[in-house]
Amino acid sequence: MDAADFSEILTTVRTFIHERVIPVENEIDEKDEVPLDIRDATKEMGLWGFAIPEEYGGLGLSMSEEARLVFELGYTTPALRSMFGTNNGIAGHVIIEGGTEEQKRHWLPLLASGEVTASFGLTEADAGSDPSTLTTSAYRDGDTWVISGAKRYITNAPIADAIFVFARTNPAVPATRGISNFIVPKGSPGLTIGPRDHKMGQAGAWSSDVYLDEVRVPHTHLVGGDDGAGYGFATAMRCLAHGRIHIAALCVGLAQRLVDESVSWAAQRHQSGRPIGDYQLIQGMIADSVTDLYAGRALVIETARAFDAGSDTKVGPSATKYFCSEMVGRVADRAVQIHGGAGYIRGVPVERFYRDARLFRIYEGTSQIQQLIIARHLLREAAR
């Protein structure tokens, strides 16, 4: 995109976040809900489709551009970006990566405008870190597919107009090759959405279980059409690789906010007659957090560049998500420490962000799973 236009977009998003979202962060946390006017404003601005190609109604940002935009989004409650996170991210990418031309033409403009909210239904109660063991199944009956099973922790399921459900369609082949993806619209008979999960943090971002009892969808809802059967798992892995850089960028944005909160607190909080920022032990914590932040940001920028160039689409995203999610955990912990007792009290931003940040080391692949991906990839190369 034109550099001047893009910089204007970043300024607009930054202004919007400062004027409209930061003032209501606490309210979002307490009520577990993002106000409707903020939701509508994000749709009108175009935040629901920044990662969707321009020809399908989105903005078509490159990974490098997306990372810079997400640095801005990370500066406030993760509930904001979670609203449109699935459309741009894991769910939208199911169609971008695996959809037929017809499916792209139909679904992507709806996702980009925010007319449709989509969810990514991969995880199950007994298939989290290793989704290849999922047991939700689908069989073909004439022109329809019949899907049964249950999904867990599905982001945006309570408000989803469509859930992209991964199901086993061929038990006879190795686990990863027998999985397909189906577009399951809201209101399909047999589809039930569970109650909202009561989470540690990220209030305002909703997730829930999803139950499928002989849900019928037309054959046209098999992602990728006739050729899509059996490719669901490969598609899921590609969606997650893109999503990992996105999550890492979000962690960097949040780390920036935590550093800002820490520094302004340390400058104005007095103990023993001096600002606590005068004490070297506080300075040490601030310096460690700023250094962590710089490292994370540089890593995201470089990984996004390599992702765009196609030179590293696997190890880089995993290493970046691993480092940045752990990094923001350390920064959040120090931010609470610098705040003393206040850092443990509801209503103080760092207390909330400390809880929010914890999720990043768990979803879209735990830290341990990133370690496995990184090491196994290199060891496999070495064994060749």
Place this chain on the structure above:
Amino acid sequence: MNIVVTVKQVPDTWAEKKLDPTTRTTDRKSVDNVMNEMDEYGVEEALKIKEAHGGEVTVVTMGPEKALETVRKALSMGADKAVHITDEALAGSDALQTSAALAKVIATLSPDIVITAAEASDARGGVLGALLAEHLGFPQLTQARKVTVDPGAGTVRIERQADNGYLLVEAATPVVVGVVEKINQPRYPSFKGIMAAKKKPLTTLSVADAGLDPGTVGLANAASTVLDAQPAPPRQSGTIVKDEGDGGTRVADFLAAQKLI
């Protein structure tokens, strides 16, 4: 509806505002400049009228080259086209000269409605709308907190903000409408709008292009001149009275000394 909305680039509300020591006009070079905040409400209202009744929104500004940023912002919010009057010779123009120049250009656009903000945050003159109306020979509706347009009847009706309520006022088009912040919630430019802004028609007019008489514009020909400007004196640090049993008496003595009681 053919709607014209005036916008002005001003120093950022949060920036320290300075006067140029030699010309005693607003220093626009050393600070971040933004669209006058109240103008965002004007642009929003213009867009809303267009969305409800169809038509076209033209933004008009007079200002240095940099003011183009503010024009772009209005275009990225959704205005259709823009006119930017810019010329070194215009620098230092006062409200009378500015309104005459804007009116001359606006008249060529044959608007049904001209929207202005109640005031700009830099000079805070608050007279531009009235001067424009006078130059154009249009009626003026001021302090509008709500605007209703009836294109069939050719009328505009407003709720005019008053201290303890509002007045319902109506005028026939063409009309100048001044808006206050209560009127709406300005939209943020959409990403698509930002990308489209550069491709929208922009007319740049010099003094000659606009058909203005060079002998009437700019600082040298201004009707009013700022002779001197002084910053407000720094606040005196207050007197702290420590209560040692006689606090009440000492506060009363202090107030009496200031002739306040």
